[in-house]
Amino acid sequence: MIEQGRIxxxxxxMLAITSLTIIGHLILLTVVFFYSRQDSWIAAxxxxxxxxxxxxxxxxxxxxxxxxxxIEILFQHxxxxxxxxxxxxxxxxxxxxxLATRLYVEAYxxxxxxxxxxxxxxxxxxxxxxxxxxxLETLGRVNQIMLPILIIFGITLVFLTMNxxxxxxxxxxxxxxxxxxxxxxxLSIMGWFGEFAIMGMILPYVQRPKKLVKTGIFAGVITLIIxxxxxxxxxxxxxxxxxxxxxxxxxSEVRYIRAGEVINRFDSIAILFWTVGSxxxxxxxxxxxxxxxxxxxxxxxxxxLVIPLAWLIGVGSIIFAKNYAEFNEFxxxxxxxxxxxxxxxxxxxxxxIAWIFLRNRKRQSV
Amino acid sequence: xxxxxxxxxxxxxxxxxxxxxxxxxxxxxxxxxINALGIDFNEAGEFEITTVIVRPSELFPExxxxxxxxxxNRYLIETATGQTIFEAISKLSKSISDKIYFGHLDVVVFGxxxxxxxxxxxxxxxxxxxxxxPNIYLLVTKGKAADVINTSPEFNKTLGLEFxxxxxxxxxxxTKMVKDISxxxxxxxxxxxxxxxxxxxxxxxxxxxxxxxDQESQYYQKGRPQVISLDxxxxxxxxxxxxxxxxxxxxxxxxxxxxxxxxxxxxxLGNDKKVSIIIRNSKSQFIPYITEKYTKMTVKTQVEADIxxxxxxxxxxxxxxxxxxxxxxxxxxxxxxxxVLNKAQKDWQTDIFGxxxxxxxxxxxIWDLMAPNWGNGGLKNMKVDLKVxxxxxxxxxxxxxxxxxxxx
Numbered sequence: 001m002i003e004q005g006r007i008x009x010x011x012x013x014m015l016a017i018t019s020l021t022i023i024g025h026l027i028l029l030t031v032v033f034f035y036s037r038q039d040s041w042i043a044a045x046x047x048x049x050x051x052x053x054x055x056x057x058x059x060x061x062x063x064x065x066x067x068x069x070x071i072e073i074l075f076q077h078x079x080x081x082x083x084x085x086x087x088x089x090x091x092x093x094x095x096x097x098x099l100a101t102r103l104y105v106e107a108y109x110x111x112x113x114x115x116x117x118x119x120x121x122x123x124x125x126x127x128x129x130x131x132x133x134x135x136l137e138t139l140g141r142v143n144q145i146m147l148p149i150l151i152i153f154g155i156t157l158v159f160l161t162m163n164x165x166x167x168x169x170x171x172x173x174x175x176x177x178x179x180x181x182x183x184x185x186x187l188s189i190m191g192w193f194g195e196f197a198i199m200g201m202i203l204p205y206v207q208r209p210k211k212l213v214k215t216g217i218f219a220g221v222i223t224l225i226i227x228x229x230x231x232x233x234x235x236x237x238x239x240x241x242x243x244x245x246x247x248x249x250x251x252s253e254v255r256y257i258r259a260g261e262v263i264n265r266f267d268s269i270a271i272l273f274w275t276v277g278s279x280x281x282x283x284x285x286x287x288x289x290x291x292x293x294x295x296x297x298x299x300x301x302x303x304x305l306v307i308p309l310a311w312l313i314g315v316g317s318i319i320f321a322k323n324y325a326e327f328n329e330f331x332x333x334x335x336x337x338x339x340x341x342x343x344x345x346x347x348x349x350x351x352x353i354a355w356i357f358l359r360n361r362k363r364q365s366v
Numbered sequence: 367x368x369x370x371x372x373x374x375x376x377x378x379x380x381x382x383x384x385x386x387x388x389x390x391x392x393x394x395x396x397x398x399x400i401n402a403l404g405i406d407f408n409e410a411g412e413f414e415i416t417t418v419i420v421r422p423s424e425l426f427p428e429x430x431x432x433x434x435x436x437x438x439n440r441y442l443i444e445t446a447t448g449q450t451i452f453e454a455i456s457k458l459s460k461s462i463s464d465k466i467y468f469g470h471l472d473v474v475v476f477g478x479x480x481x482x483x484x485x486x487x488x489x490x491x492x493x494x495x496x497x498x499x500p501n502i503y504l505l506v507t508k509g510k511a512a513d514v515i516n517t518s519p520e521f522n523k524t525l526g527l528e529f530x531x532x533x534x535x536x537x538x539x540x541t542k543m544v545k546d547i548s549x550x551x552x553x554x555x556x557x558x559x560x561x562x563x564x565x566x567x568x569x570x571x572x573x574x575x576x577x578x579x580d581q582e583s584q585y586y587q588k589g590r591p592q593v594i595s596l597d598x599x600x601x602x603x604x605x606x607x608x609x610x611x612x613x614x615x616x617x618x619x620x621x622x623x624x625x626x627x628x629x630x631x632x633x634x635l636g637n638d639k640k641v642s643i644i645i646r647n648s649k650s651q652f653i654p655y656i657t658e659k660y661t662k663m664t665v666k667t668q669v670e671a672d673i674x675x676x677x678x679x680x681x682x683x684x685x686x687x688x689x690x691x692x693x694x695x696x697x698x699x700x701x702x703x704x705x706v707l708n709k710a711q712k713d714w715q716t717d718i719f720g721x722x723x724x725x726x727x728x729x730x731x732i733w734d735l736m737a738p739n740w741g742n743g744g745l746k747n748m749k750v751d752l753k754v755x756x757x758x759x760x761x762x763x764x765x766x767x768x769x770x771x772x773x774x
Contacts (some may be wrong), residue, residue, distance in 0.1 A: 110496055165501075165549060169727075176730030238500070239552030242493075256500045256548065265469075 004135075005205060011140035012206045013219040014147050016199050019284050020192065020223045021150075022277030025230055025250050026103050027331050028192050032231065033244040034332070036185030038171050040231045043182045047189020048224040054344035055196045055220050057351045059212040062203040064354045070200030071292040078350075085346060090292050092342045093198065094316070097285035099335075101125070101317035104278040106324060110248065111271055121314045124275075124282060129310045131283040132290060133303055136205055139287060143280050150273055151226065157266075158229050160257045166236045191336035193220060194343015201288035247324075286313065394422050398464035401441070401526035404511030405451060406477035407484045412447045414477075415454040416512040418525045419444060419462065420470075441524065443516060451491045468497035472526030474504050474547070475566055477511035481600065481607035489554065489605075492547055500548040503530060505566040506600035506607065514566050517594050532596060533564065538644070542625035543599040543616055554605055557737055558722035561602045562619070565610060569595040603716040604741070611706060618706030621667055621699050621754075622719050624650030630674065633694055642675035643695060643758065652724035656732055661744070663721050664751045669699065673761040679769050688758050695756040703752050715746050 007015075029040075036043040058070075065073045074086035105120040131139055175182065196216070203212055234249035237256055243249050254270040290309050294302030321327035404416035419442045444461065448454030459466050474492060476485065492498055507514045519528040533544040544564035545553070553561035574595055599611040599619060611619060620626035626648045633641045653664040673683075673691075681687065710716055722740055726733040736744055 113496065165546070170552075172727040173730045176726065238548050239556055241555035242548065242551045245555075252500050252548075258501055 005137035006207055007136055007140035007202070007205060009206050009208050009211055009215040011144050012199065012202055013215050013222070014143050015140060015202060015280070015284055016196060016216075016219040017223050017226065018143055018147050018150070018277055019198070019281040020195060020219075021226050022274065022281050023100065023103065023195070024192060024223075024227050025277075026107060026248060026274065028188065029230060029234070029249050030244065030246065030328075031188045031331055031336070032185045033235070033240065033249065035188060036181045037177065037240040037244065038173075038235055039175060039177070039182045040185055040235065041171070041228060042175070043185030044189050044224060044227055044231050046182065047186035048193065048220055050186060050190040051193025051196070051344075052217060052220050054190075054194055054347055055199075055216040056213055057344070057347035058196055058200050059203065059216040061347060061351050061354065062200060063209060063212055064351070064358065066209055067204050069204050069291065069295060070197070071295050073200075073350075075296055078353075085350075086292075086296060089197070089200075089342065089346075090289065090296065092338065093201075093285055093289040093292060094313070095338070096195065096198070097282055097289055097313055098316040098320050099330075100278060100282045100285060101313055102320050102327065104275070104282065105317065106327065107248065107251075107271065107274050107278070110251065111267060117318055118314075121317055124279065125310045125314050127279055128283045128286050129306050131279070132287045133306050136202065136287065139280070139283050146276050146280065150277060153269070153273055154226065154229060157254060157257070158233065160266075161233060161237065161253055163258075165256075166233070168232065168236045170236050170239055171232060187340070188336045190344065191339035193223075194339030194341075196220075197343045197347065198285055198288045200347075201291055202284075286310075392465065392467065396464055397422060397467040398462045399467050399470045401470060401524045402473050402475065402515055402529065403471060404475045404477065404515040405480045405484075405488055406511050407480035408447065410447075412449060413451050413454050413480070413484070413488075414445060414447045414512070415451060415458065416443065416445045416515040417455075417458060418442075418515060419466075420524050421464075445512060451488055468495060469499070470526070471498060471502055472524075473529040474502055475511040475514050475529075476504070476506045476607075478506065478508050478607065480511070481506045481602075483606065485602070485607060486605045489547075489551065493551060498547075501546045503533060504545060504547050504550050505529070505564050507566045508610065513568060514594060517568055520593055528594065529566070532594065536596070536628065538628060538630055539596065540616065540620055540626050540629040540645075541596060542620055542623075542627060544596070554602075556723070557740075558717070558726045558733070559720040560604075560716045560718050562599050562718045563602075564596050565598045565600050567595055567597045569593040601710060601714065601716055601718055603714060608714050608716055609709075611709070614702055615706040615709060618702035618704070619710070619718060621648060621669075621703050622650060622665055622706070624648050624667060626669075631671075631695070631698060633691070633698060635678065635694070639678040640675075641673060641678065641681075641691065643671045643691075644674040646670045646672055646759075652719075652721060654721070654725045654728050656725065656729060661725070661736075661748045662751060663724065663748055664753060665703070667699065667703075667752070667754045669695070669754065669756040671695065671756060671758045673758060676767045679767060681767060683761055683765055691758055692756045695758065696754040699754045699756065700752050703754075707750055711748075711750070712746055715741055715743075717741075717745055721745065721748065721750075 032040045032043055061070070061073065062068075065077065068076070070089060071086050074082040074089065076082075078085070101121060101124060104124055105117050108115070108120050109117070131142065196219075199216070199219075203209070203215075206212065206215070230250045230253075234243040234246065234253050237243075237253055238246070238249070246252050251267070251270060254266045257266045286306075286309070290302045290305045293305055293309070299305070321330060399420040399422060400417050401420045402418040406414040406416070408414045421441060444458055446454045446457040446461075448457055455466070476488070480488065492502070492504075515525070517525070519525045522528045522531055533541045541564065543562055545562065550561050550563060553559050574593070598613055599616045601608045601611060617626060617629065617631070620629075626645050629645050631643045631645060633643060635641065647670040649668045651666045653666070655662040655664065676683075710718055717740065722733065722737070722745070725736065
């Protein structure tokens, strides 16, 4: 076994929460607003319920093969189709970490225009390489410290923007455009929860594997609750049409804060907290990627892989998209299908096969 | 072990490279902070941008004894023209040796011609630029924006703050028609309402006179201080300016929207008998009623007011009298509401009240059918039923007005 560390169930849930919330804030909001307008919050609730299917599938899969990561399960128990799917998963992890790195850069580029892209990429990859090198326990602990601070900041933000210009009646009428926009929005939310697939690499190392399903559902529901603020706030302030056109709706919301003469211009703090969130997210996927490759190649340790992979990620994130429009198109057209496939469809398929397979084996042994 | 420790020390040597500061550092003394922006559209078909550029080093001098080398202007007012706003600003930038910074822009003022013809292209620049904030006030002036920008701040450090505080801290004037850029964009993009915003004027045009103590001061080149004032509402239709509402009509609009606060209403009770009322709060509710033949909108307004001044010698303020005053106030409100409805709903056919929004929220599917004809006929043919409930709740620190020779 490559990874020796153990993290608690809560830490695992928290990792999933931070990782999902940060991309939800930065980019998924625009997608959901675009499809569902003022009914986005309904789409979020429905999407979470759908997304829980994938989460439960991943957790059950991990329980069926205790102590094995997703990649190990695929490479050891599913013969050659498993190996192909395993490689697909590794590519998927690579894609997600590249996406997160690029997203981090794009967020910074909105405020620090003169700084070149590679500078941001270097900074974040040095930081995350260090975290990944130190292993899972460090990552879990860092996140356990940072997430409560992020949440407190988020709640403060809701109260600070709660001035007379925040008009929650903008959320009316409920289901005014019929059910189809909500369905589209909830599909993208479901795809978003597909990112939980990365937890397949983490869940074998939790302390109480029996409570994994509970942990997964807990993570999903908390993510939804955290996501309710950003999904209603920009619509209440800017109206549904304008919010859908914004590049970073929550960033605009933070810039709107003006409480008294002193408490305004929160942009830099928002960027700071995004940095922390992105750092956790990139580290998590980076860790999953390097551990997965290490296990696929049956190496004694994943650590020699960290620096070469950091190079690959850095280069990948720079050539990932030529411009922001291309990046945005990826989010609208490819992100959701890829995540639906990797996060829901394949895990459900795998768990069904595993159940049939295990039952047959039990019958044979009896 | 020794070797790794030595390598660690070698690594530490690289840390000072990180101390050189960040890439995009902007020192405040290198910034030319644009504080107010006026947008005009001139006869030649070009945008004309007038800006107030604050110089932080002069406004907040570092040394206690004031600036050391001579006295410089605290801000510059510059004008430039261009095919687009962005081009005009780039021309402006050529004449400024500092870096132009928009982060502290407080207000954008549109000249009448620019608002009538070029509102939509102008809005794009404002919502796209990274440094603009979503809570910049957006105002319109009759005539040229340059005239308003050329005034000088009297109560605040900068002109932008003066505009901003004018809308924020006004005690006896309604300011709810002033919108910031995000509220304006919200109304602008929705097909259920049309945007409005406040009108800014130089106060001398409104008959308010201001006189400074120190007339020789560098800002008052025209001989007397020019102060600014809010005056009425600018009404938009399909994104471009349609017309202006005067003070009474603005009242009517704000009654209907339930936004009127802190404004004075003078009730004229026959020859020289006047009661001035200050409006503390107002609320309104739209109840749409739709059949195949006609649409009806019931507007319920609730008003809370105080008595501010009484010039009727023998007025006895008991509950009956207050009731009578309430009825009279209601009449005035309905009259003002009708005036603005005649103008905006019947003449201009612009939905600044948000009637469409009320229908959409009530019956979204029916609204989809009504929306295409809303601007040409639908709104005009809608019946509006006005219901007002006024309540004068207090009369200050004094009950009946005092008269000469009153004591027994």
